[in-house]
Amino acid sequence: MPPSHRTTLRPGSRLPAGGAGPATRGRRRRQVSPGNLAYLQDRVATGKDEPQEYGTQIRWGPGGPVPATPIRDEADVERRRAEAGLPTLASYLAELTTVCPQDTN
DSSP states (O other), X not given: XXXXXXXXXXXXXXXXXXXXXXXXHHHHTTOSOHHHHHHHHHHHHHHTTOOBSSOOOEEEETTEEEESSOBTTGGGHHHHHHHTTOOOHHHHHHHXXXXXXXXXX
């Protein structure tokens, strides 16, 4: 079996300057799921301290999980999430509350 060419992103890691470009091209060829591409696009935007499209990148606020950077056109985020096959933002945040320990730092 050939070696894996998968890259694991860890908190604080940076993407190459090309960002999501190769994944976007793969999406056109149906090699990347819309949901995975949504997470990648938000990861790149958050790394640049820019607004997210889908609200997938989260940090812990005083009341629990919140988007790490603002969401662009928040009024339309649920449509974008649905098109990418993602759950509603409210259900995503609720799930994170139960499965992730709260950051106490």
